[in-house]
Amino acid sequence: MSTPAQDPAPQDAAAPEAVAQDPAVADPPPRPAPVQPAPAPRPGPAQYLGTGKRKTSVARVILRPGDGKTWINGKTLEEYFPRLVHRVAVLAPLKVTELEVQYDLRVRVHGGGPSGQAGAVRHGIARALVEVNPDFRGLLKRQGYLTRDARQVERKKAGLHKARKAPQFSKR
Numbered sequence: 388m389s390t391p392a393q394d395p396a397p398q399d400a401a402a403p404e405a406v407a408q409d410p411a412v413a414d415p416p417p418r419p420a421p422v423q424p425a426p427a428p429r430p431g432p433a434q435y436l437g438t439g440k441r442k443t444s445v446a447r448v449i450l451r452p453g454d455g456k457t458w459i460n461g462k463t464l465e466e467y468f469p470r471l472v473h474r475v476a477v478l479a480p481l482k483v484t485e486l487e488v489q490y491d492l493r494v495r496v497h498g499g500g501p502s503g504q505a506g507a508v509r510h511g512i513a514r515a516l517v518e519v520n521p522d523f524r525g526l527l528k529r530q531g532y533l534t535r536d537a538r539q540v541e542r543k544k545a546g547l548h549k550a551r552k553a554p555q556f557s558k559r
Contacts, residue, residue, distance in 0.1 A: 435518040439511025441536050444499035448511030450519060453491030459508070460496060473505035480513040480532045484523050506536060 435450040457464040468474045481487045492512065496504045513532035517524050527533050541550035548554060 435515040437511040437513070437515030437518065439507040439509065439514060441506030441510060442499045442503035442539065444496060444503035444507035446494055446496040446504065446507035446511040448508065448515050449493040450490045450512070450515045451493070452489065455488035455491065457492040457494075459492075459494040464492075468501065468505060470501065473501055476505045477508045477512070479509060479530070480516055480527055483526060483530055483532070484516055484520075486516070486519075490519075510535060 433452065437448040437450070439446040439448060459467040464474055464477065468477060478487065481490070481492075494508050494511065496508055498504075499507070509532060513527045516527060517533070524533070543550055546553075
């Protein structure tokens with residue numbers, strides 16, 4: 388039991404100094420955050436990306452300056468789209484902007500069938516061309532290449548054979 392008269396005042400004054408000198412109790416000085424260097428730009432030519440969609444198909448398109456080579460899922464354009472109608476549809480945005488032989492085309496496309504995939508690739512190429520030059524936007528928009536065709540297959544309804552095809556009506 389101590390009384391206020393017995394507690395010496397110098398100990399109270401010395402206590403903060405002892406706490407400040409004790410390394411276990413004192414907070415360490417804050418360390419500066421390490422400086423992250425900016426990522427270095429990738430070497431090589433510029434590339435322009437575009438994602439196109441049509442029905443259930445999705446195409447990721449990369450345009451690179453080159454001499455007009457096409458690569459779609461590891462095949463040439465003629466191998467991947469044997470029908471002339473699909474090949475013409477795919478190259479239409481490049482033809483309109485007159486850049487057919489100035490850019491190489493690399494595409495990964497999945498989902499849907501040939502017509503949906505051709506439409507998706509066309510949409511992706513048009514979007515990538517807008518990245519190449521924003522002035523192409525009006526020209527491609529007038530042709531309808533930048534519009535995502537939102538038509539999808541209608542779902543099947545209960546009691547019907549397909550979305551709208553009903554069973555044959557029987558009078559009796």
